[in-house]
Amino acid sequence: MKKYQQLARLPLRPRGSSRDRKIQGLDVIICVILCIYALLIIFPFWNAFVISISTEDAYLHSDLLLWPTQLDLSSYKQVFADKNLWSGFGITMILLIGGTLYQLFFTVITGYALSRHNWTGKNLVMNMILVTMFFGGGMIPYYYLIRDLGMMNTIWVMIIPGAIDTFNMLLMRNYFASLPVEMEESAKIDGANDIIIFVKIFLPLSLPMLATIGLFFAVGNWNSWYNAMLFIPDNRKIWPLQQVLRTMIAKVSSNIENPEAREGYSEGLTMASIFFTIVPMMSFYPFLQRFFVxxxxxxAIKG
Amino acid sequence: MELTTISRRNNVFVKFGNKFWRSKYLLLMILPAIVFYIIFCYVPMYGVLMAFKDFKPRLGVWNSPWNGFDNFVRVFEEPKFWLAFRNTLIIGSVKIVIGFLGAVTTALLLNELRMIKTKKTIQTIVTFPHFLSWVVVSGFVFSLFAYNGAINSLIKAMGGDRTNFLANKNFFFGLVFASDIWKEAGWGSIIYLATMAGIPQDQYEAADIDGATRLQKIWHITLPGIKPTAILLLIMSVGGVLSAGFDQILNLGNPLIREDVNIIDTYIYYHAIVGSDSAGVGTAIGLFKSVIGFALVITVDRIAKACGERGII
Incomplete structure (x- = not known):
């Protein structure tokens, strides 16, 4: 565990030899370039935010909206009154909690079983799984599979097919395999079976890794729209937040065809909805960054 | 006496049975995975047969009549498919190159930055967009490049005319590359930063003693140090060159230019799921894509091994 905590910090560690020397011209140049880079990352957020709190008039007639000329929160009022967005939010919360726990459960038990070396048919199963990383049926056979399973236009299509993520499962497997096998052996001598060993010994030891994988699953579920777009075309009530947002953005992009014809301040509403979906992530990210890293x-090192 | 003969006769089976029974809990844990992979990965693989069939949904994959290579012939005679294929190659390969350059440059800059607090903040900022969905990023792109968007307002303020960037397919490719860099370069740099941190310090110390400048140290120590990682990641990304980013193209596209900027995946979506192409044709395209993708991975892996690098297969 220590080893992984160290690994997580590695990118931030200063290079020892150059730490104590004084700041040179090159340092200033590097700092300036990186600051410009960071500003370029921030600018789209800021621009979208300013659009969301401006009036349509200001949006259409000011030169460059760097600062809101007339503060107007009506876009946000509309967003918070929007039933579709709240229903999407509810569905996304179900995916976020239910889906994440479901994925975590199956991914972790599979990873654990594959990390133990003493059972029949393990190599066969392992190869069966690895093959799927190189070959796949493609979009159309998958589409008909989902249809034949009767999952079209149900919420299950966004949860059930995500049970095991092969990459994260292998990550988990490698982690379990790196823990000392003696713990398992001594527990076996004391009469514990594999499930007890897993739950009482290996699971508590792998909590940091569980948190990392769980967070990746959580982000995936928060951002989920692909399955909804493909498999839930007719049931808007169970669209997740991102899919609701997608249709709003599609409305803005219909302004592209005919930029002069406008109906309502759809830009402001869309940008406010974007903030509705990303603010939760923005507020957690700085604290969770190290887990993702x-x-x-x-x-990468293991796999 | 009798008992021992029986157990000796059945030795192999008994042993196997015992081993099987001993690992019953592990087998129980792996069972869901076996079911999962068979249903969600192997059944679609079997569904690839649709590529050689005149697929009728009500007959199912097995009972639909065979039609040989008709589906492939139909696809290859379609000029729009070849346009999508060309777009895929261009977008996919340019994205690999710029993604790689962007990540390495960011990593080098961050690695050389010695103000720890600033470095941490900048790293948080530049890695964050990776966690946004393409839905959100496309919203940002529209807000910046729309007819009344920030870029056009800036052009107008400087005396130019507003341009409808999003309706022009030549600008579209640029937007695809720019948004890809914006979203992924920071995140991609993490892996290289970790590799750089793993380069032994004594190499830098030895270079200091020899009087090397910082640029020389970057060129002769840091870059060779990340070379194996870079090659490994490049090989892995080449396999995905024909994927080129379905999420991105689908969300950044709009009805005006959709057909001109299709990649293979969006072509399948718009023609075989939304549109009227048959499922067999859609499957044929998918199969074509995965065969080429697999061949690419093998080829690049061989080339890397021939050049004395560590492959992946």
């Missing part, structure tokens, strides 16, 4: 670093 750990996931990718461990994955």
């Amino acid at each position: 750990k996931g990718i670093v461990v994955g």
Whole structure:
């Protein structure tokens, strides 16, 4: 566990040899370039935010909206009164909690079983899983599979097919395999079976890793729209937030065809809805960043 | 006496049975995975047969009549498909190159930045867009490049004319590349930063003693240090070159230019799911794509091994 905590910190560690030397011209240049880069990342957020709190008049007639000229929160009022968005929010919360726990459960037990070396047929199962990383049926056979399973236009299509994520499962497997096998052996001698060993010994030891993988699943569920678009075309009531947002953005993009014809301040509403969906993530990200970083670093070194 | 002969005769089976029974709980844990992979990965693989059939949904995959390579012939005679294929190759390969350059450059800059607090903040900022969905990012792109958007307002303020960027397919490719860099370069840099942190310090110390400048150290130590990781990641990304980013193209596209900027995946979606192409044709395209993708991975892997690098297969 220590090892992984260290790994997680690696990217932020300063290079020892150059730490104590004084700031040179090159440092200033690097700092300036990086600050410009960071500003370029921030600008779209800021621009969208300003659009969301401006009036349509200001949006259409000011030169560059760097600062809201007339503060107007009516877009946000509309967003908070929008039934579709709240229903999407509810569905997304179900996916976020239910879906994440479901994925975590199946991914982790599979990873654990594959990390133990003493059972019949393990290599066969392992190869069966690895093959799926290189080959797949493609979109159309999958589409007909979902249809034949009767999951079209149900909420299950957004949860059930996500049970196991192969990459994260292998990450989990490698983590379990790196823990000392002696713990398992001594527990076996004391009479514990595999399930007890897993729940009482290995699971508590792998909580940081569980958190990392769980967070990746949670982000995936929060951002989920693909399954809804493909498989829930006719049931708007169970559209997740991102799919609701997608249709709103599609409305803005219909302004592209005919930029002069406008109906309502759809830009302001859309940008306010975007903030409705990203503010939760923005507020958590700075505190959770290290878990995400750990996931990718461990994955790359191990995998 | 009798008992021992029986157990000896059945030795193999008894042993196997015992081993099986001993690992019953592990087998129980793996069972859901077996069911899952068979249903959601192997059944669609079997469904690939649709590519060689005149698929009728009510007959199912097995009972639909075979039609040989008709589906493929139909696809390959369609100029719009070849346009999508060309777009896929362009978008996919340019994205690999710029994604790689963007990530390495960001990692180098962050690695050389010695103000720890600033570095941490900048890293948080530049990695965040990775966690946004393409739905949100496309909203940002529209807000910036729309007819009344920020970029056009800026052009107008400087005395130019408003341009409808989003309706022009030549600008579309630029927007695809720019938004991809914006979203992924920061996140991609993390892996290279971790690799850079793993380069032994004594190499830098030795270079200091020899009087190397910082640029020389970057060129002769840092870059060779990340070379194996870079090659590994490049090989892995080449396999995905024909994927080119379904989410991105679908969300950034709009009805005006949709048909001109299709990639293979969006072509399948718009023609075989939304549109009127048959399922067999859609499957044929998918199969064509995965065969080429697989061949690409093998080829690049061989080339890398021939050049003395560590492959992935």
